[in-house]
Amino acid sequence: MATTTLSLTGRALRLLSGREHSRAELERKLAKFEEEPGQLAKVLDTLAAKDFINEGRVVESVIHRRSAKLGASRIKQELQQKGLEPEAVAQAVDRLRASEVERAREVWHKKFGQPPADASERGKQMRFLASRGFGGDTIHRVVSGGDDD
Template sequence: MNTGAKPALSLIGRALRLLSTREHSRAELERKLEPYEEEPGALAKVLDALQAKGFINEARVLESVVHRRASKLGASRIKQELQAKGLEPEAVAEAVQALRATELERAREIWRKKFDRQPADAAERGKQMRFLASRGFGGDTIHKVVSGADEE
């Protein structure tokens, strides 16, 4: 008798479903799949197999996050996201260093899309600065963008 319920997915099935939507780090998959592990060690075996086949790739995860988020966020916010994914600290540091090189240009572009004019008063200036800070840009960068300093 069919009750209409879907059959329970295996750990590998769940992992592949998650990986089909976007890149996931091994730490992310462990966190998400841990509740479904029925026997100790089964999850580690599944993740080892997926990593051996190239389905889990830390470099691709890092590249994916940077590519998707760099046009919207500052280096410090992206760094937080990469660290939350459990990626290697050295790889995260390299990616953040590369992002810092383009920080000012990216902040200007985001600011232009949202405001596109210098603040008229202190309240508007504060609003613009808080917006950029919430996106993860540093204080020096925010000051240069909002004040229009060294505009190309």
């Protein structure tokens, strides 16, 4: 039994060594290795008590990795999928929205670099930014060249 606990702990630490994971993510990934009910919860409680599992770090990690390429709505969706507290997700999204136009402009510039020549190209650019999770107002300002921040 002790080896299973070590195995669960080892698996959890291996996952955490790659990147930050939320408790819900670890539960989902490690549930199939649990041999006794409650065993996984104990392991995760221990890791949380030692601050190996920290939701604040998970939020910051996702924002750091994804904000240069994605809009607030896509990042919000990713944070929600990780099972994070709604309040933490809302605060992160509020912070992201403050820099949304600037980040969208960077993404647009890397991909296209010049204003659309016609309606077809304009639609393509707008769809690209929408697929990255940027909002409609932001997309319109960036594609129209509205530099009036």
